[in-house]
Amino acid sequence: xxxxxxxxxxxxxxxxxxxxxxxxxxxxxxxxxxxxxxxxxxxxxxxxxxxxxxxxxxxxxxxxxxxxxxxxxxxxxxxxxxxxxxxxxxxxxxxxxxxxxxxxxxxxxxxxxxxxxxxxxxxxxxxxxxxxxxxxxxxxxxxxxxxxxxxxxxxxxxxxxxxxxxxxxxxxxxxxxxxxxxxxxxxxxxxxxxxxxxxxxxxxxxxxxxxxxxxxxxxxxxxxxxxxxxxxxxxxxxxxxxxxxxxxxxxxxxxxxxxxxxxx
Amino acid sequence: xxxxxxxxxxxxxxxxxxxxxxxxxxxxxxxxxxxxxxxxxxxxxxxxxxxxxxxxxxxxxxxxxxxxxxxxxxxxxxxxxxxxxxxxxxxxxxxxxxxxxxxxxxxxxxxxxxxxxxxxxxxxxxxxxxxxxxxxxxxxxxxxxxxxxxxxxxxxxxxxxxxxxxxxxxxxxxxxxxxxxxxxxxxxxxxxxxxxxxxxxxxxxxxxxxxxxxxxxxxxxxxxxxxxxxxxxxxxxxx
Numbered sequence: 001x002x003x004x005x006x007x008x009x010x011x012x013x014x015x016x017x018x019x020x021x022x023x024x025x026x027x028x029x030x031x032x033x034x035x036x037x038x039x040x041x042x043x044x045x046x047x048x049x050x051x052x053x054x055x056x057x058x059x060x061x062x063x064x065x066x067x068x069x070x071x072x073x074x075x076x077x078x079x080x081x082x083x084x085x086x087x088x089x090x091x092x093x094x095x096x097x098x099x100x101x102x103x104x105x106x107x108x109x110x111x112x113x114x115x116x117x118x119x120x121x122x123x124x125x126x127x128x129x130x131x132x133x134x135x136x137x138x139x140x141x142x143x144x145x146x147x148x149x150x151x152x153x154x155x156x157x158x159x160x161x162x163x164x165x166x167x168x169x170x171x172x173x174x175x176x177x178x179x180x181x182x183x184x185x186x187x188x189x190x191x192x193x194x195x196x197x198x199x200x201x202x203x204x205x206x207x208x209x210x211x212x213x214x215x216x217x218x219x220x221x222x223x224x225x226x227x228x229x230x231x232x233x234x235x236x237x238x239x240x241x242x243x244x245x246x247x248x249x250x251x252x253x254x255x256x257x258x259x260x261x262x263x264x
Numbered sequence: 265x266x267x268x269x270x271x272x273x274x275x276x277x278x279x280x281x282x283x284x285x286x287x288x289x290x291x292x293x294x295x296x297x298x299x300x301x302x303x304x305x306x307x308x309x310x311x312x313x314x315x316x317x318x319x320x321x322x323x324x325x326x327x328x329x330x331x332x333x334x335x336x337x338x339x340x341x342x343x344x345x346x347x348x349x350x351x352x353x354x355x356x357x358x359x360x361x362x363x364x365x366x367x368x369x370x371x372x373x374x375x376x377x378x379x380x381x382x383x384x385x386x387x388x389x390x391x392x393x394x395x396x397x398x399x400x401x402x403x404x405x406x407x408x409x410x411x412x413x414x415x416x417x418x419x420x421x422x423x424x425x426x427x428x429x430x431x432x433x434x435x436x437x438x439x440x441x442x443x444x445x446x447x448x449x450x451x452x453x454x455x456x457x458x459x460x461x462x463x464x465x466x467x468x469x470x471x472x473x474x475x476x477x478x479x480x481x482x483x484x485x486x487x488x489x490x491x492x493x494x495x496x497x498x499x500x501x502x503x
Contacts, residue, residue: 003368004366007362007365008366011358011362011365012351014353014354014358015351015352015353015354018353018390072352073349073351075345075349076349076351078314079345079406080366081312081313081314082313082314082341082345082416083338083366084335084336084338084368085334086334086335261316263309263315263316264314264315
């Protein structure tokens with residue numbers, strides 16, 4: 001890693017790590033995991049319930065905290081840009097300085113309750129790792145989307161509105177839309193369009209990926225079922241995982257492009 | 265020191281800079297004045313590379329800033345932005361360390377202003393706990409901390425108490441003798457009158473006057489910079 005990226009990351013991350021919001025975020029995952037492990041009855045159920053929490057909470061918190069943080073850092077970003085460093089490196093440092101503390105808070109919050117129990121049931125250790133990995137990927141995706149929003153929208157209220165809009169669209173409206181489409185076109189072969197829809201939504205991709213890994217087809221839903229028809233077993237995991245990597249890379253690249261061209 | 269040729273900048277349909285040609289003399293203090301929206305901040309930000317011009321060139325000591333690799337020309341510049349907002353949870357000391365690190369500056373930090381502004385007590389507190397005025401002092405001290413040859417100060421005394429403002433003005437005046445060039449924007453004409461050798465008057469993205477403060481006063485037959493600028497604006501309206 002370039003020296004400049006590491007330096008920006010170091011200070012940015014130590015600022016973020018001391019923020020009260022990040023602590024609350026980590027504590028939330030810790031309490032949710034601890035509670036589920038105690039009362040859900042078995043690690044399998046706990047991981048499955050956690051999955052729903054993760055898919056819901058990570059995109060929302062990352063988008064909202066990310067955009068608010070970036071708007072608050074606007075003036076300081078200008079001061080950093082006035083230093084003898086390139087925009088590309090500054091972007092990389094700022095991005096990692098936001099994504100890494102968020103990912104660490106999540107991994108720590110979920111991981112510690114499992115760790116103190118000796119890693120949990122060995123049979124579900126793979127699922128736990130998949131859950132943590134998917135959560136980190138979603139953090140990477142939505143931090144990048146927060147960057148895209150905060151660099152493109154000048155007005156912070158509009159930016160925050162956009163962030164919440166993106167979340168509503170991907171986390172809530174999307175499911176409704178899939179349901180309506182599936183019900184309306186029930187007599188037609190709609191597996192392919194549904195499959196395409198899954199690839200269009202990183203949250204749904206993460207869900208399908210985790211369910212394939214956990215092998216719980218009953219909870220797949222429409223898009224998951226369509227997915228399983230096309231890709232079975234390991235191939236499905238590879239396809240969903242690959243698509244999710246694309247979803248991490250694309251907004252990061254887009255954010256970098258906007259950041260380089262922006263007039264501050 | 266700085267030579268600007270044919271600088272044009274549009275934001276959407278709004279022309280902010282409409283062809284700026286300007287030479288900023290070395291080891292002098294130059295004030296940039298003009299009403300709100302005249303293009304002062306945009307001009308400063310273009311010199312820093314924060315804003316990209318649509319046309320024109322900025323040349324720093326004979327070298328175009330576009331040719332400067334990795335923005336290395338900015339190592340010579342100390343910038344004090346208008347609004348002092350810093351990472352909330354860092355301390356001022358960490359901020360100095362961060363910028364020094366980023367600039368790859370191995371020299372010790374020039375803390376004359378930290379001492380003069382009596383900032384030592386505040387250095388290790390989280391920046392969020394500091395008052396607006398204290399943050400502005402930190403902002404000023406940062407601009408002077410890395411012995412730059414060119415200082416770019418955007419409304420430097422805004423939000424400072426009279427004592428701190430006086431200390432900052434003395435420090436700015438002293439830069440001439442250190443062979444440093446200073447570029448200041450301000451709304452307070454009396455302050456610029458006191459500090460500046462040269463003045464650039466911007467109106468609607470064009471330069472209406474660039475030259476010494478003394479000549480401007482002679483030309484408009486006024487005793488103060490404030491009245492001289494007012495006279496120029498009145499002539500503009502009449503024309």
